[in-house]
Amino acid sequence: MLQASNVHFCIRQRPIVDEVSLELNPGEILAVLGPNGAGKSTFFKLLSGEIKCKHGSVGYNGHEINKLKARDLAAVRAVMPQHTQVNFPFTVQEVVELGLISTRVKQPAKLIEEVLEATNTSHLKDQIFNNLSGGEKQRVQLARVLVQIWETKPFPRYLLLDEPTSSLDIAQQHAVLKILQTLKARNIGILVILHELNLAAQYADKIALLKNGLIAKSGTVEEVLEEKILEYVFDHPIQLIQNPVTGGVLISAAAQANTSQPSFKQA
Amino acid sequence: MNFALSHTKIQRQNLTLFGFGLVLVLVVIASLSLGAFSIPFPQTLAILFDQIGITTGTFEVQQANVLLQIRMPRVLMAMLVGGGLGIAGAALQGMFRNPLVEPGLIGVSTGSALFAVIFMVLVPTISSLAWIKTLGLPLFAFVGGLICVTAVYQLSKSQGRTDAATLILAGVAINALAAALIGLVLFFADDSALRSFTFWSLGDLGGATWAKIPVSLTLIGVPSILLLFNSRQLNALALGEQEAFHMGVNVQQVKVRLLVSSALIVGVGVSMVGMIGFVGLVVPHLIRILFGADHRLVLPGSFLLGAILMNFADLIARVIVIPAEMPIGVITALIGAPFFIWLIFNLNKTKN
Numbered sequence: 265m266l267q268a269s270n271v272h273f274c275i276r277q278r279p280i281v282d283e284v285s286l287e288l289n290p291g292e293i294l295a296v297l298g299p300n301g302a303g304k305s306t307f308f309k310l311l312s313g314e315i316k317c318k319h320g321s322v323g324y325n326g327h328e329i330n331k332l333k334a335r336d337l338a339a340v341r342a343v344m345p346q347h348t349q350v351n352f353p354f355t356v357q358e359v360v361e362l363g364l365i366s367t368r369v370k371q372p373a374k375l376i377e378e379v380l381e382a383t384n385t386s387h388l389k390d391q392i393f394n395n396l397s398g399g400e401k402q403r404v405q406l407a408r409v410l411v412q413i414w415e416t417k418p419f420p421r422y423l424l425l426d427e428p429t430s431s432l433d434i435a436q437q438h439a440v441l442k443i444l445q446t447l448k449a450r451n452i453g454i455l456v457i458l459h460e461l462n463l464a465a466q467y468a469d470k471i472a473l474l475k476n477g478l479i480a481k482s483g484t485v486e487e488v489l490e491e492k493i494l495e496y497v498f499d500h501p502i503q504l505i506q507n508p509v510t511g512g513v514l515i516s517a518a519a520q521a522n523t524s525q526p527s528f529k530q531a
Numbered sequence: 532m533n534f535a536l537s538h539t540k541i542q543r544q545n546l547t548l549f550g551f552g553l554v555l556v557l558v559v560i561a562s563l564s565l566g567a568f569s570i571p572f573p574q575t576l577a578i579l580f581d582q583i584g585i586t587t588g589t590f591e592v593q594q595a596n597v598l599l600q601i602r603m604p605r606v607l608m609a610m611l612v613g614g615g616l617g618i619a620g621a622a623l624q625g626m627f628r629n630p631l632v633e634p635g636l637i638g639v640s641t642g643s644a645l646f647a648v649i650f651m652v653l654v655p656t657i658s659s660l661a662w663i664k665t666l667g668l669p670l671f672a673f674v675g676g677l678i679c680v681t682a683v684y685q686l687s688k689s690q691g692r693t694d695a696a697t698l699i700l701a702g703v704a705i706n707a708l709a710a711a712l713i714g715l716v717l718f719f720a721d722d723s724a725l726r727s728f729t730f731w732s733l734g735d736l737g738g739a740t741w742a743k744i745p746v747s748l749t750l751i752g753v754p755s756i757l758l759l760f761n762s763r764q765l766n767a768l769a770l771g772e773q774e775a776f777h778m779g780v781n782v783q784q785v786k787v788r789l790l791v792s793s794a795l796i797v798g799v800g801v802s803m804v805g806m807i808g809f810v811g812l813v814v815p816h817l818i819r820i821l822f823g824a825d826h827r828l829v830l831p832g833s834f835l836l837g838a839i840l841m842n843f844a845d846l847i848a849r850v851i852v853i854p855a856e857m858p859i860g861v862i863t864a865l866i867g868a869p870f871f872i873w874l875i876f877n878l879n880k881t882k883n
Contacts (some may be wrong), residue, residue, distance in 0.1 A: 334779050
């Protein structure tokens with residue numbers, strides 16, 4: 265289990281993440297949603313070990329994160345940040361191979377091939393990473409991250425993704441979330457920051473709503489998806505509609521009627 | 532370590548390195564043979580083979596003396612310093628994630644020179660102890676280089692990424708400060724110290740003797756080998772420090788290793804032959820353009836190509852104005868500066 269208890273982080277006395285507690289079990293997808301500036305990315309960095317919390321603790325499978333070496337941490341969790349720049353002319357294959365830098369696997373070549381296939385990037389493997397389009401880059405980075413945890417292991421592992429679908433078209437967005445679903449069967453817990461509420465509603469098992477550094481609501485998809493809560497969190501009118509074809513829930517964010525108020529709020 | 536590489540790629544990398552090695556051997560033989568006192572190729576080879584006990588021809592004792600006592604240490608020094616500058620440049624570029632980084636630009640060379648000058652001015656009184664001079668000078672230069680490069684790195688780093696503009700500004704500032712301090716020290720120096728300084732500014736391989744080789748071989752060779760063991764970590768760092776950490780790299784430890792090794796290599800190089808510009812910039816670039824960015828090739832390739840270029844530059848420096856000698860820094864800058872301009876030009880083009 266990935267467990268965060270009372271995690272706290274502030275910049276100049278202003279709390280960015282305020283006493284947040286959250287649990288992620290292997291085999292489930294937890295979507296973290298919230299408006300800009302809610303503290304999602306900071307919370308994400310606290311979980312990944314990039315920054316250390318002022319107080320509170322993060323534990324992986326019962327091990328305190330501060331006591332794990334970078335190498336041990338990499339064996340139980342993989343991280344996909346929002347943007348990754350590569351400054352030198354590395355090929356796609358070379359970038360993806362880097363995911364294996366601190367793990368030993370039996371058949372690296374086969375594993376990389378499988379991941380490239382799954383992320384629909386095998387045709388790009390000999391190209392220079394920097395020459396790819398935004399969406400292609402994002403898929404290659406996903407491949408690099410997946411390589412790190414692709415081989416099945418006897419202990420639970422975790423995958424953290426910060427907006428992995430931000431540059432992808434609709435088909436690719438769904439393709440990525442489908443890959444995440446298949447990972448559940450590998451005893452992997454997935455935490456994903458998403459902007460698209462409907463993607464979260466369709467694929468996540470649990471949702472946590474973050475606002476002003478606090479968890480506004482967390483629970484199963486049914487528990488969290490309520491118009492009132494969503495309207496409070498996003499400061500925007502939201503309607504839940506039943507999808508006439510699939511019967512699932514559709515989240516509609518209609519334009520605010522009859523308001524002359526500018527909708528940009530300070531983050 | 533190479534488990535994730537496909538076989539063909541390993542073969543290609545090995546073949547490339549073998550090719551560089553071959554070119555290096557040819558340049559070395561040319562460099563041993565040509566100069567103010569010319570030794571024909573057959574004699575050159577005969578002298579070399581004679582050293583390992585194989586007789587292939589006759590030669591004069593004078594020829595053997597010039598080759599073994601004067602040119603050989605010089606060629607070895609050029610290999611060590613040129614190769615060292617190449618591999619240190621490649622490692623620093625990788626660590627800073629910036630292709631413009633060069634030991635001269637980010638203060639390592641100037642810092643080393645400053646401390647070397649301080650050493651030369653302050654320590655002559657105890658220089659009767661030979662070992663202090665042979666070991667103290669390079670180590671002192673290393674400390675100076677390490678201080679400057681650490682300062683530049685700390686100034687230019689924000690959130691695990693080095694900002695190119697701040698990096699250049701910090702480099703310029705630190706270089707200016709070190710240069711001013713060099714001037715200040717020289718102001719209080721006597722004539723002999725001043726004379727020995729003139730050789731710092733442009734670099735000179737003429738002072739290379741056998742006595743200096745063991746120290747250089749150890750203090751450049753060992754950190755160079757250490758750098759080679761960090762090539763995979765450098766590849767990971769190319770994605771960013773956070774990403775490298777996510778993948779299980781102990782970033783802080785790797786950075787310390789890279790900084791200390793590079794500063795040691797450059798510091799020792801500077802203390803032995805003076806400041807030689809552009810090798811550390813040009814060489815890793817050429818390798819990347821020709822063979823890709825994988826540091827498993829870039830690091831050893833940069834060492835070999837650096838050694839080749841340095842010997843080649845030294846050869847030119849010795850033969851174009853026979854019997855005089857051009858300072859080698861002039862030659863490397865003459866090759867390096869146009870390349871740098873071409874690089875800037877190309878960077879602009881790819882951006883538009």
